[in-house]
Amino acid sequence: MYSSSLSKSARHIVSAEGPGALLTGLGPTIAGYCLQGAFKFGGYEYFKARAVDYLGQSTAANNRNAVYLGSAAAAEFLGDIALCPFESVRIRLVSQPGYATGCVSGLAKLAREEGIGGLYSGLGPILLKQIPYTMATFLVYEKAIQTAYSVVDKRELSSMGVTGINLGAGLVAGVAAAVVSQPADTMLSRINKERAVTGESTSRRLFRIASELGLRGAYTGMQARAVMVSGMTAVQFGIYGDIKKIFGATDGVELSEHHVAVDSYSEELQQAAV
Numbered sequence: 093m094y095s096s097s098l099s100k101s102a103r104h105i106v107s108a109e110g111p112g113a114l115l116t117g118l119g120p121t122i123a124g125y126c127l128q129g130a131f132k133f134g135g136y137e138y139f140k141a142r143a144v145d146y147l148g149q150s151t152a153a154n155n156r157n158a159v160y161l162g163s164a165a166a167a168e169f170l171g172d173i174a175l176c177p178f179e180s181v182r183i184r185l186v187s188q189p190g191y192a193t194g195c196v197s198g199l200a201k202l203a204r205e206e207g208i209g210g211l212y213s214g215l216g217p218i219l220l221k222q223i224p225y226t227m228a229t230f231l232v233y234e235k236a237i238q239t240a241y242s243v244v245d246k247r248e249l250s251s252m253g254v255t256g257i258n259l260g261a262g263l264v265a266g267v268a269a270a271v272v273s274q275p276a277d278t279m280l281s282r283i284n285k286e287r288a289v290t291g292e293s294t295s296r297r298l299f300r301i302a303s304e305l306g307l308r309g310a311y312t313g314m315q316a317r318a319v320m321v322s323g324m325t326a327v328q329f330g331i332y333g334d335i336k337k338i339f340g341a342t343d344g345v346e347l348s349e350h351h352v353a354v355d356s357y358s359e360e361l362q363q364a365a366v
């Protein structure tokens with residue numbers, strides 16, 4: 093078993109399998125998470141907008157944490173449907189050297205040998221991992237952004253300054269999300285590495301693996317994953333913010349306390365006019 097230390101793990105892999113082993117599974121990782129990211133970030137803004145339409149700006153803003161969490165969960169569910177086959181292939185490429193030559197051949201082999209069930213064998217654990225992960229990510233990101241802009245006036249920031257805040261908020265959100273999702277990630281890796289016992293249900297299998305791992309085992313490799321996830325999340329939110337700037341939607345769907353105050357003041361003015 094590789095050490096949980098990031099540097100020691102990297103040296104062990106390079107020594108045992110060569111430098112190229114560090115890039116194993118890169119193809120399905122990029123393809124899967126690009127698709128998942130498109131659904132996740134686009135879906136988050138979509139569901140947040142629909143929540144505002146349904147609840148009204150003031151009610152949505154007063155319950156913004158619930159809106160953030162619900163929108164994130166719905167968007168992530170769609171993203172996971174796209175991600176799951178690529179994640180299944182990635183784990184097999186990493187855990188079974190020589191399984192396939194790349195992403196496309198891996199998908200074809202998995203579909204041929206195990207069918208749709210094989211491609212989506214890890215969907216349950218992925219949902220258990222990714223939905224809490226994304227809920228934590230967006231909630232912490234929104235809180236970090238609101239905290240930053242309570243100290244700094246967004247209108248006075250340069251474009252680079254806004255990007256910097258997006259990156260910083262994404263970094264903080266990534267660390268929080270890594271902690272929340274680590275146990276499910278560990279279980280997902282175990283599920284994809286070993287075949288189920290004949291007649292064993294998915295729920296019983298998950299319970300068995302959780303019992304074998306324990307709390308300490310579930311957080312094995314946390315340091316390495318926190319570094320990877322926080323960096324990846326920071327980059328994602330940096331790109332997310334820049335894309336919103338390109339389309340002139342830098343504010344997205346705002347649900348800050350400022351908007352609650354503005355809406356309340358507007359309602360008071362309307363009542364006074366009547």
